[in-house]
Amino acid sequence: MKSIGQSLPRVDARDKVTGAALYSGDLSMPGMLHMKTLFAGRPHARVVSMDTSAAEALPGVALVLTAKDVPVNEYGLQRKDQPALCGPAALTPGPSPKEPPKNGGGRERGVAGDIVRCEGDLVAAVVAETEAIAAQARGLIRVEYEDLPAVFDPVEAMQPGAPLLHPEFGDTNVCVLDKIRKGDVEAAFARADVIVEGEYRTPFQEHAYLQPEAGIAYLDEEGRIAVQCAGQWTHADRDGIAHALGLANEQVRVIYPAIGGAFGGREDLSVQIVLALAAMRLKRPVKIVWSRQESIVGHCKRHPMTLKTKWGATKDGKLLAAETTIIADGGAYLYTSNKVLGNCTITATGPYFIPNVKEDVYGVYTNNVPSAAFRGFGAPQALFMAESQMNKLAEKLGMDPVAFRHLNALRDGDTLNVGTPAPGPVSIVQCIEAARDRFHWDERRRTKDGGIRPSSFVRGRGFAAGFKNVGFSFGYQENSWARVEIHGKTGIEQVVVWHAGAEVGQGTHTVLAQFAAETVGVPFEKVTMVTSDSATMGNPGSASASRLTFMAGNAVKGAAEAALAKWKAGERPAIAEYTYLAPKTTPFDKETGHAMPNLSYAYVAQAVELELDLETGFIKILRVVSADDVGQAINPALVEGQIEGGVVQAAGYAITENFISKNGRILTDQLSTYLIPTVLDIPDAVESVIVEVAEPNGPYGARGLGELPLLPLAPAITAAIHDATGVWFDDFPLTPERVLRGLGKI
Amino acid sequence: MAFHEIKLTVNGGLEQVRIPSNMTLLRMLRESLALTGTKNGCSAGECGACTVLLNGEPVNSCMVLAVECDGAEVVTVEGLAGDQQLDPVQEAIIHSGGVQCGFCTPGVLISSRALLDRNPDPSEEEISEALVGNLCRCTGYIRIIEGVKEAARIQTARS
Numbered sequence: 001m002k003s004i005g006q007s008l009p010r011v012d013a014r015d016k017v018t019g020a021a022l023y024s025g026d027l028s029m030p031g032m033l034h035m036k037t038l039f040a041g042r043p044h045a046r047v048v049s050m051d052t053s054a055a056e057a058l059p060g061v062a063l064v065l066t067a068k069d070v071p072v073n074e075y076g077l078q079r080k081d082q083p084a085l086c087g088p089a090a091l092t093p094g095p096s097p098k099e100p101p102k103n104g105g106g107r108e109r110g111v112a113g114d115i116v117r118c119e120g121d122l123v124a125a126v127v128a129e130t131e132a133i134a135a136q137a138r139g140l141i142r143v144e145y146e147d148l149p150a151v152f153d154p155v156e157a158m159q160p161g162a163p164l165l166h167p168e169f170g171d172t173n174v175c176v177l178d179k180i181r182k183g184d185v186e187a188a189f190a191r192a193d194v195i196v197e198g199e200y201r202t203p204f205q206e207h208a209y210l211q212p213e214a215g216i217a218y219l220d221e222e223g224r225i226a227v228q229c230a231g232q233w234t235h236a237d238r239d240g241i242a243h244a245l246g247l248a249n250e251q252v253r254v255i256y257p258a259i260g261g262a263f264g265g266r267e268d269l270s271v272q273i274v275l276a277l278a279a280m281r282l283k284r285p286v287k288i289v290w291s292r293q294e295s296i297v298g299h300c301k302r303h304p305m306t307l308k309t310k311w312g313a314t315k316d317g318k319l320l321a322a323e324t325t326i327i328a329d330g331g332a333y334l335y336t337s338n339k340v341l342g343n344c345t346i347t348a349t350g351p352y353f354i355p356n357v358k359e360d361v362y363g364v365y366t367n368n369v370p371s372a373a374f375r376g377f378g379a380p381q382a383l384f385m386a387e388s389q390m391n392k393l394a395e396k397l398g399m400d401p402v403a404f405r406h407l408n409a410l411r412d413g414d415t416l417n418v419g420t421p422a423p424g425p426v427s428i429v430q431c432i433e434a435a436r437d438r439f440h441w442d443e444r445r446r447t448k449d450g451g452i453r454p455s456s457f458v459r460g461r462g463f464a465a466g467f468k469n470v471g472f473s474f475g476y477q478e479n480s481w482a483r484v485e486i487h488g489k490t491g492i493e494q495v496v497v498w499h500a501g502a503e504v505g506q507g508t509h510t511v512l513a514q515f516a517a518e519t520v521g522v523p524f525e526k527v528t529m530v531t532s533d534s535a536t537m538g539n540p541g542s543a544s545a546s547r548l549t550f551m552a553g554n555a556v557k558g559a560a561e562a563a564l565a566k567w568k569a570g571e572r573p574a575i576a577e578y579t580y581l582a583p584k585t586t587p588f589d590k591e592t593g594h595a596m597p598n599l600s601y602a603y604v605a606q607a608v609e610l611e612l613d614l615e616t617g618f619i620k621i622l623r624v625v626s627a628d629d630v631g632q633a634i635n636p637a638l639v640e641g642q643i644e645g646g647v648v649q650a651a652g653y654a655i656t657e658n659f660i661s662k663n664g665r666i667l668t669d670q671l672s673t674y675l676i677p678t679v680l681d682i683p684d685a686v687e688s689v690i691v692e693v694a695e696p697n698g699p700y701g702a703r704g705l706g707e708l709p710l711l712p713l714a715p716a717i718t719a720a721i722h723d724a725t726g727v728w729f730d731d732f733p734l735t736p737e738r739v740l741r742g743l744g745k746i
Numbered sequence: 747m748a749f750h751e752i753k754l755t756v757n758g759g760l761e762q763v764r765i766p767s768n769m770t771l772l773r774m775l776r777e778s779l780a781l782t783g784t785k786n787g788c789s790a791g792e793c794g795a796c797t798v799l800l801n802g803e804p805v806n807s808c809m810v811l812a813v814e815c816d817g818a819e820v821v822t823v824e825g826l827a828g829d830q831q832l833d834p835v836q837e838a839i840i841h842s843g844g845v846q847c848g849f850c851t852p853g854v855l856i857s858s859r860a861l862l863d864r865n866p867d868p869s870e871e872e873i874s875e876a877l878v879g880n881l882c883r884c885t886g887y888i889r890i891i892e893g894v895k896e897a898a899r900i901q902t903a904r905s
Contacts (some may be wrong), residue, residue: 009840016848017836017855019783019823026782210787210795210849210883260785260849261883292788505847505884637843641885645846648886671792671881679877679887686888 003517003524004700007637010510011529012258012503021258024229025214029285032216033062035278036134037271037288038124038141039297040086040116043367043664044150044163047087047114047123047143054140055126060133063282064141065125065274071246073113077236077268079175079334081166082370083113084244084273086121087143110168116145117165118332118369119664120298125274127286152664154329154364155306165332165365175330176338176363178345180417180593183356188321192312196392200309201731202381202714204659205302205374206668208676211260212295213270216287217279224535225252225276230259232267233542234500234534244273245280252276256532262504263649264373265299267544268335296669300335300372301659303328303363305344307385311354317399319408321356322389322417324348326382328371330363335372337363339545342474344378345593346416347711350386351428351467351603352405353414359593367664373544375649376707379468380714387464387715388730391722401719402436402463405605409465419594422467422601423583424703427629427693431605432465434627434689439463439607456615459622462719465605466711469598470695470704471547471582478547478582478599481538482555484516484563486574492567495520495527495560500534501552502543506706507638508552514634515553515699519560538579546602546704549634553699554580583697600695602703603629606647608716612724614743617736619655619721621683624713629691631703636690639705643688646709652677654714655734752816756781757825765812771805772796774812775822783823783852787881794880797853798822804860806879823852826859834900835859835893842893846884854880858894867898 015021040047052064067073067087074080116123124141128134149163156162157173165173189195215229225245231237234254242252259266271288278286290298309324326344330337345361390408394401409428413421436442441463471478483498497516503509513527530536541551555578562576583599609623626643633639656675660667668674694701718729721739729742740746747766754761756779763778772789775781775798784807787795791809798807799821826833832840835858845851854877861868861876868876873894874887882890 007843010845012848013840013845014832016845016851017823017832017840018827019781019852021848022782023785023849025786026776028780208881208883210793210847210881211785212787258848261847263883289786292790292793507846641843641846641889644886644888645884646886648888649883670790671788672790676881676883677886678881679874679891682887686886 003514004632004634007635008510008514008524010507011513012509023211023258023260024216025289027216027228027257028287029216029218032285032287033127033129033282034131034134035125035127035275035286035288036138037122037274038138039119040121040123041119042116042145042147043119044148045116045145046148047116048146049144050087051142052124055137058133058137058140060129061126061137063127063278065277067113070244070277072244074111075240075244075269075273076334078336078338081111082333083111086113086116086123088114118367119666120369122274125278127278127282150367150664152366152368154327154366157364157366158362165367173365174362175334175365176341178341178361178588178593179591180345180357180359181591182417182419185321185323185356185358188356189312192320193315194393194396195310195312196389196396197310198389198392198730200307200385200388202305202384203733204304204661205653205657206296206659206674207263207265207374208674209261209263209265212290212292213299214289215271215275216285217275218285219279219283220253225280226255227272227276228255228257229272230266231256232262232502232504232544234532235539236542237269237272238534240269241272241276245277253535256502259502259504262543263375264377264544267373267542268300270299292671293669296674297666300370302374303340303371303378303381305381307381309385309389311389311393313393313397317397317404317407319352319354322349322354323358326361328363329366329368331366331368331370333370335370337371339472340373340378342597343469344382346418346469346597347379347467348382348386349417350383350390351410351465352408353410354417357417359417368661369666376710377545379466379711383466383711384714387712388718391715391719392728402432402441405465406432417593418597420596424600424695424697425693427691428465428467428603430691430693431603431627431629434691435605435607435625438627438687438689439625441607456613457611458614458724459609459611460720460724461607461609462716462723463607464712464716464719467601467603468546468707468711470550470600470602471598472545473585473598475585475587478541478551479539479579480541480551480555481579482552482559483577484556484559486520486563486567489572492520492522492526495522496530497527497556498530498537499552499556500532500537500540501548502532504543506642507635508543508548510638511549511634512552512556515556516560519557520564546706549702550600550698550704551580551582553702557699600697600703602705602708604708604711606712606716608720610717610720612721617739619734619739621651623685624683625687625689626709627689627691628705628708629693629703630705631695631698632692632701633690634702639690640688642705643709644686647686647713648677648682650710650713651683654717654732656681658733658735750813752813754815754817755819757821767813769812770808771810771812771815772807775807781822781824785849785852787849794853794857795850797856797880799856799860802863804857823855826855833859834897834904835862838897838900839890839893842889842896844885844890844893850880850882854882854890858897862898862901866901
């Protein structure tokens with residue numbers, strides 16, 4: 001009967017292996033039209049005029065949409081600073097008193113709809129009887145641009161006189177500034193025995209989910225604009241679409257069919273608004289499928305960052321102080337930069353107790369592709385810096401890097417850099433010990449050599465750790481809705497769970513079925529999932545920030561308990577709805593960062609052994625041990641799948657994925673130039689160690705997982721390279737060229 | 747645009763299709779035959795999500811013109827399972843946990859089927875070599891490789 005802790009088969013697996021699972025690009029409807037979108041293709045310009053007459057005259061063209069057609073031409077998850085379509089005569093919205101008070105406060109006027117701020121801004125959408133006609137018509141649209149001075153470097157963008165992207169929000173491109181002031185760093189540095197200073201750079205990362213953006217929009221049976229697409233938060237997508245269309249939220253319906261990966265890249269809108277607008281105008285189904293290039297140009301990336309820092313410790317290895325300035329390229333629009341940089345700010349001291357901390361973390365608008373959510377949400381960048389500092393300090397102190405971490409690791413009650421302790425049991429010590437022991441770190445045991453190697457091959461090992469908040473929080477009231485129905489007469493025959501959480505591949509629908517089975521006390525097979533429809537379900541919250549198992553699990557558990565009580569009272573069927581409200585949190589204090597920003601954290605430590613060819617600069621990862629505290633593994637096989645997938649994605653981030661943007665134009669817009677790991681690029685072994693230190697507020701003790709395995713790998717790899725070569729790499733990806741340059745070979 | 751009438755066998759059934767010269771096999775499968783199990787991840791032969799068996803060989807169907815397939819035999823993911831039973835590669839990848847988002851899965855299964863057809867007992871290196879054209883962003887491939895190994899065992903046990 002027990003479901004929690006069992007590696008039960010995914011509820012969606014059979015459909016996915018037979019080809020029956022339908023993704024948004026697989027859907028079609030009678031009378032369906034096809035849409036193509038036109039990117040601006042330039043980083044900063046005013047759209048002077050547009051001539052769509054030739055496109056409109058082409059036989060088979062049903063509609064050409066430009067800025068003047070968008071009822072409320074603005075969108076954005078955290079700040080509505082992006083036009084849905086850029087062009088003249090845009091209906092510019094007025095001041096918005098509802099803008100979050102943070103980061104510059106409310107705006108004075110609406111976003112200028114005729115300004116293009118990045119290459120991926122849309123200027124038109126064409127709807128036609130066939131894809132080919134739509135593509136041909138798109139080629140007939142004439143756009144006259146007046147190019148504007150552009151800025152691509154966030155440091156330059158911070159200088160007075162730099163081209164301003166969003167004057168509506170004030171006279172600066174700085175869109176986020178988080179500060180930490182804890183203790184007295186100057187005094188602490190004065191009494192430190194060792195000090196390590198560093199400057200680190202982290203790159204863009206492209207999500208490269210296998211399914212490019214696609215969707216179909218139509219009027220449903222109740223006259224609502226329905227959009228079936230891939231996303232991460234049904235209700236936020238719905239609200240964003242409704243806002244731009246000038247409709248009430250309930251007049252729009254968002255449904256997620258199967259989703260081909262997300263990793264944060266689908267948290268913000270892409271094709272949905274123009275698609276919905278076309279269906280509303282034409283009253284016919286309209287479908288769009290982006291190509292791979294359109295996907296890479298058209299959606300956000302992981303923030304590139306420059307991180308300058310100085311850490312001090314005593315000679316017996318106790319951390320005293322950290323002073324850090326981080327500048328993140330936010331790109332042309334805010335997206336979730338404020339949230340991403342909040343996490344970055346918190347994790348920039350690593351999972352360690354540091355009594356004195358000063359941080360200034362800037363997010364800056366540039367004319368690059370927008371940066372936003374990507375698995376880890378600012379923590380991988382911050383931890384690359386923090387963990388590199390830890391490894392360098394350990395070296396300088398002559399201490400073992402694992403022992404040094406163990407000595408400084410956060411314990412229950414230790415304050416984070418925000419001046420309050422992490423809630424819940426703090427388990428970084430357990431993770432460090434678990435990774436250390438599985439790796440046999442203290443025995444300096446080496447992976448058995450597979451045979452004779454050329455003399456240019458060297459081996460090294462490295463260690464790093466990390467932590468990550470579960471949930472968005474920072475004052476946001478985390479919540480999730482669920483409905484559970486218990487059907488039967490004398491005995492329970494079926495349990496139906498209604499939940500709108502996005503199944504992006506992580507297995508959430510399976511896990512939620514496990515929660516329902518466990519709570520009601522029935523076999524897993526009796527649970528049926530009804531999922532991801534904003535019209536028939538309450539708000540699930542997003543599938544991001546490692547939050548869904550925690551929040552949705554609590555929601556399903558609560559609904560199941562309530563339904564079971566009704567069942568026991570004789571109700572047939574027994575139906576209950578429940579909205580889980582997580583413990584309250586607070587935003588950063590503007591000057592000191594003092595806050596209780598999160599309700600839960602999860603912890604991870606990783607050890608890596610690799611081999612490096614000094615002649616070619618090629619890195620082969622031999623072994624990764626990843627110890628992740630998930631609180632309680634609901635489905636251990638799914639946990640291990642997340643760890644392995646996260647480790648390989650992190651290996652891509654650290655080594656092969658070399659995203660190149662030049663003057664605001666993305667040069668790596670194909671999978672042949674942006675190299676995600678293939679089956680031949682993976683470590684020889686990835687060993688998952690599931691640590692389970694129960695989270696009291698988590699459902700059955702669960703914490704969050706999705707982001708953890710991606711967090712510490714890059715600094716563990718650079719530590720291993722240092723172990724092998726004596727050279728520190730403070731930037732990545734560690735392409736052969738970068739490695740050879742770092743080694744002084746080229 | 748010139749059109750062509752072609753006849754081919756798809757998943758064991760004879761199909762007669764009228765297609766334009768520039769239509770790829772992928773588009774024909776998805777649009778003319780409504781076989782949407784085969785996915786389009788890049789249209790450039792880079793991701794392998796569109797892999798099908800063409801006369802027994804795995805090919806990126808986005809890189810093959812439909813008109814080239816006159817008289818050919820094509821197997822897609824929809825054609826792997828029998829009436830009663832999943833193909834060993836399907837059964838094994840479910841069991842091994844090699845499915846996450848599932849978008850690469852059809853192509854992975856077809857490449858795996860092609861491998862096991864010519865080599866019923868592949869080594870780990872041979873499995874990796876057979877799957878090098880199939881990108882997966884979710885799983886890290888480890889459970890996919892495990893799945894192919896398990897499929898080989900199931901296949902041997904069934905035969």
